[in-house]
Amino acid sequence: MRPKISGKVLVAVDDLDLRRSVATHLELYEGLVAIQTDSGKQALELVKDMCVATVLIDADLPDIDGEDLCSLMRRRGVKIPIVLLSARDDDADVILGLDSGASDYIIKPIHMGVLLARIRAQHRHFAQLYNAVFPIGPYVFCPNARILAHRETDQKIRLTERESSILNSLYRMGGKPVPAEWIIGEVWGEQVNVNPHVVETHIYRLRQKLEPDPTNLQMLVTDSGGYRLIQ
Structure with missing residues (x-):
């Protein structure tokens, strides 16, 4: 295949x-x-x-x-x-x-x-x-292990498979905003019928883990073009 x-x-x-x-x-x-x-x-x-x-x-x-x-x-x-x-x-x-x-x-x-x-x-x-280890903000992101490790405290945050795939895909876009439909194609596949609200839910959960203060977004932000990862 x-x-x-x-x-x-x-x-x-x-x-x-x-x-x-x-x-x-x-x-x-x-x-x-x-x-x-x-x-x-x-x-x-x-x-x-x-x-x-x-x-x-x-x-x-x-x-x-x-x-x-x-x-x-x-x-x-x-x-x-x-x-x-x-x-x-x-x-x-x-x-x-x-x-x-x-x-x-x-x-x-x-x-x-x-x-x-x-x-x-x-x-x-x-x-x-991009499945190697690379930095995101104060973290080191390990996609294969689905882990965010804080570089100073070494605190490890475990991600779900979907969260890790979304983060990996956003990182590859180099800080460009992408719509929910693009994330669906990258993470779920072009032929899968996924409601954009599902992406919104995963993004919300990812922010709870990634952002020091989820009420003041610094890394995973939303703008007119969709979702954007500030590296």
Whole structure:
């Protein structure tokens, strides 16, 4: 059984036929939502404003070099997989692409089956990466153990599986607000019918554990875009 990936994929590719083909394969075979653009500048705005899980960037966008765009996204805190597509196959070009912050470098012409497999591999890699130990406010978060450990007192707070998954998903978004519907897709799955009020209940319980004063939210806040984790 193939691993499930979820979320929206930003496809920033100049070639219209290639962009549509990639988007069609992502939607038909992976059940993902593909957001298309041929502009690097628009891609920067979309990855900031949309709940994107993966970015595909063409190295030869008309308005900005793909490697430069990748570097900009990383400097702006984008932590999701970025896959760079390029017709340049010299070792120096591959090294430049990966050093710019790309998670993977795929040489054109592209075999769609290979592209989808590489995207799934990146999701597995990032899932393992963010299932390591990382800091949230005064805590160290251990997703695998579903534990928040206070760094000064070493007090351990146990989380439920859902609470841990929600916290992990919010952390991956790098402080961007996400709606309840996105959390449902990430934690319960795109095909599961879950009322947003269920998310609200889990967020409430998570705040009781995470926030020093749940009446004065400092880390897990709500704004116009949804829920946001301040890191």
